[in-house]
Amino acid sequence: MARPLGELQGETAEANDFARWLRKITNGVGVRQLESDFPYSKSLWTQFRNGSRLIPRELLDQVVSRYLREPAMRQRQLDEGHRLFEEALRSAARARTGENGSAPAARPRPGDAQAHALLRLDDARLRQIEAMRRLHASERRCDQLQDLVSELERRCTLLQHERDRARDEARAELQRQVQMSAEYRRQADLKLKRARRAREEAYELRLAAEAQVARAQLDVLQRSGAEAEDIAPLVAPADAAGHLSLLADVAPALHAIDDEMDENDQGMDALRAELRLPAVDRSPYDPRIVQGVVEEGEAPSPKVVRVLTEDNADSGDNPHSRGTGPRSGAGRRGRRAVALCLALATTLGMSLAWDPPPAGAARDxxxxxxxxxxxxxxxxxxxxxxxxxxxxxxxxxxxxxxxxxxxxxxxxxxxxxxxxxxxxxxxxxxxxxxxxxxxxxxxxxxxxxxxxxxxxxxxxxxxxxxxxxxxxxxxxxxxxxxxxxxxxxxxxxxxxxxxxxxxxxxxxxxxxxxxxxxxxxxxxxxxxxxxxxxxxxxxxxxxxxxxxxxxxxxxxxxxxxxxxxxxxxxxxxxxxxxxxxxxxxxxxxxxxxxxxxxxxxxxxxxxxxxxxxxxxxxxxxx
Missing domain, CATH: 3.40.190.170 (Bacterial extracellular solute-binding protein, family 7)
Incomplete structure (x- = not known):
């Protein structure tokens, strides 16, 4: 799992702009993986991504080609990368020759509005890919911990059986292993709860990222009627789940999972900030089941929603009831979300109608x-x-x-x-x-x-x-x-x-x-x-x-x-x-x-x- 990146250290603002672009393209990829994918060391990749050194020109093309699979998106980002790269080179040359001032702003070109809209769409899609990576990693981690809990439960049962049948001299050691296995199982249970919470949060981020992609798609469609293949959805491959076998591996594995989840939380915080979502308090574990009523004008949650019965929803003495009047912020966001969905459906030619059941048909x-x-x-x-x-x-x-x-x-x-x-x-x-x-x-x-x-x-x-x-x-x-x-x-x-x-x-x-x-x-x-x-x-x-x-x-x-x-x-x-x-x-x-x-x-x-x-x-x- 990639660690959070440090401060930008480019000599010029243009070098930092190019480093930001490179970070965006390699988001979620650690330096260890980059070293494995390309013939450059981890320390060089650190310098490339903090802006203190420019990557070779041919490496720019290779990075875009490896991490961006959609042809139209790849070409747009490649053009953007080359533009930023050239500006970084020119600013570095000016700095070396003692010139002052920043590079002149590029003149607007015909079609700039459309190009910028497509780049914003690319940015939204990159955040979507990152959210999907987070979700896949969270699902893999939950599976790994569930397997670990089951394995430790099995070990406890077997060790207790062996302890009860063992001679006195071996019983103390078996009892120690039983206690250690039980404690590891307890810790793994707690981490499983945290991993499930992270999985729910990653799912929420994925939905928010997909909503941003939909908004960016609408912008592109409204500006120029882009072809359907230019805005096709992306799918990230899932990781394979790992396995543990030896009891001695459990403690290091639990520590590693803690580190992974800490890094994952930091990554989700960064993605949450980019998506302009409010921060979350992760101190208590609780799966994110939405409490309340589905109000007119609110976009329905894909998770389970608690609804109130008609006879107690508005009761003043019901401690769990919530009013259905207008709410500042949430209601407006919901109405905008519904309007967006309707606009996208209309633009793409989808129908939101459904055929009622035949008259007299019994509802099951x-x-x-x-x-x-x-x-x-x-x-x-x-x-x-x-x-x-x-x-x-x-x-x-x-x-x-x-x-x-x-x-x-x-x-x-x-x-x-x-x-x-x-x-x-x-x-x-x-x-x-x-x-x-x-x-x-x-x-x-x-x-x-x-x-x-x-x-x-x-x-x-x-x-x-x-x-x-x-x-x-x-x-x-x-x-x-x-x-x-x-x-x-x-x-x-x-x-x-x-x-x-x-x-x-x-x-x-x-x-x-x-x-x-x-x-x-x-x-x-x-x-x-x-x-x-x-x-x-x-x-x-x-x-x-x-x-x-x-x-x-x-x-x-x-x-x-x-x-x-x-x-x-x-x-x-x-x-x-x-x-x-x-x-x-x-x-x-x-x-x-x-x-x-x-x-x-x-x-x-x-x-x-x-x-x-x-x-x-x-x-x-x-």
Whole structure:
């Protein structure tokens, strides 16, 4: 990965102008790669790009030819490079002979406006290429870290097995390797979260760069009616993912990844400044799911957008609602973006119309068509699973919903997330406010009478949440006589508390129980372990004693569909869930619910649903 370039050091302003042009052409290419591509040393390339030395004339042609593949763009930049090169030579000659003053400004030539428009288009495309490089590098880094996390998980399991069977003299060393592997895995998890954030940011930069290219294309078209081949889009090749094998390689690899991500952040900051986008605060990790409503006049985001239900969008007592009145800046930018898209579509002869379905045709919201949108209801009170905060909606269930929509064929711009309170989830899918709910809906006979269920996507087990340092509660029997909170509508958990003679306190949701615990109104909270461990990541003063479990399954989380969903659509969702469980389920669970994995390093796979679970408990099957 290329490091940020230093200050320009040319003897003349023209030398610096040429160095800026050379930096633009070689943007994202490090001196090591340049030394490999051309017969000049790294130190010479540093001087070429800081302006203290001019490159040989023939090298100018070779650089343009290697890094610019589109013929028209290559020729324009070659002409521009030769012009700047000649000006730099003349200014250097004047400096050597003692002449003062800068070179006279070049006379405007016929067609200068068109030429400048094409050069601006080239600049926009170079930024597009750089944004695509950043995105490809971020995707490669995420894949590398996911593989590393999986490999370290496998190593931990094998080392623990060997440690338990080893002789005393070897056990201490194996235990040290287990602890080191577990720590590396924890660090790799944190870096994976950061890499995923960088990937989302790189995607955002790519979109902004593509918008600049579209604006520059419009300028060219409006000025002279350029040929279509002159403004063809560019595609950058993806890098191959690397691999790690030895445990001794892990620490250097993690350090190298940190350095790469630091450099990548600096590069994205520079590109963000060139694109005139606001700076971002990268201190907390959070995937960039846009929170709010899609307002008239705003360009839709290609990522998932949280929408509000009609009955609470404008409610003054809704803490998550946002007004739909005009907004300074954002609304104007949105209207300009829509106007630009319409102008580009009109200029290029594209149609934005769509044919409505035939009269009387039934709409199937789970079938991806050009007109259909998919609205997914998710929870707002389950850290790790699905939580709404100032950064938007995020968690394992949110990730799963986005992936399932993709498997069903929906474009990301056609998918919305709706945050639902616990008491409105079944009603929201029944009355059509959402098309599907992925929000800790438990598989029960009562629920099956209200909706169709597909799943489970997670097995759950009872657990207890206490204040950190509370040693008086280590198992369920210790709950006898104590005030213990459970969320309403959970008969199985109330049953556990009754069996253990606890004093039952209920709240509408788990979030309310956790608030009661932190306010010392109750001594413990009982809920599903996957939900409770999410709160230990959010609050440092809480913990889940691993031994505090009754060993019984609390239930299963499933996807809820409208009762009238057709068998075909139900089966499509079932197959999509199968694909997800067989594929990215494990990596998503490890990333979003890492505290569960750390608590049960050898048995966390027990939370994975089996094929038998899904066939037995779903309202339909493949």
């Amino acid at each position: 919201p789970l079938r991806a068509t050009g007109a259909n949108r998919l609205t997914i209801g998710v929870a707002i009170d389950a850290p790790g699973l699905s939580e709404l905060d100032d950064g938007g909606l995020h968690g394992f269930e949110v990730d799963m919903g986005v992936r399932l929509a993709q498997y069903l064929g929906f474009d990301s711009q056609k998918v919305s997330l709706t945050a639902l309170d616990v008491n409105e989830r079944a009603a929201a899918v029944r009355d059509g406010r959402v098309d599907v709910v992925i929000a800790r809906v438990e598989v029960t006979k009562a629920m099956k009478k209200q909706v169709r269920l597909v799943g489970p996507y997670v097995r759950t087990y009872h657990g207890v949440l206490v204040e950190k340092g509370n040693k008086t509660i280590s198992n369920f029997k210790d709950l006898a006589g104590r005030n213990v909170c459970t969320r309403a509508y959970s008969a199985s958990q109330e049953g556990v508390l009754k069996d253990n003679a606890a004093v039952i306190v209920t709240r509408p949701d788990t979030r309310g129980c956790v608030a009661a615990l932190r306010a010392h109104q109750v001594e413990a909270v009982i809920d599903d372990q996957v939900a409770l461990y999410g709160y230990t990541e959010k609050f440092d003063d809480l913990e889940v004693p691993p031994a505090a479990t009754d060993g019984q399954q609390a239930g299963f989380y499933a996807i809820a569909l409208p009762k009238e969903t057709s068998d075909e659509s139900c089966r499509n969702v079932f197959r999509a869930l199968q694909q997800y469980v067989r594929g990215p389920w494990k990596s998503d669970f490890q990333s979003r619910l890492g505290s569960v994995v750390m608590a049960f390093p050898t048995t966390w796979n027990a939370f994975t649903p089996s094929e038998g679970d899904m066939n037995e408990r779903s309202s339909c099957s493949a």
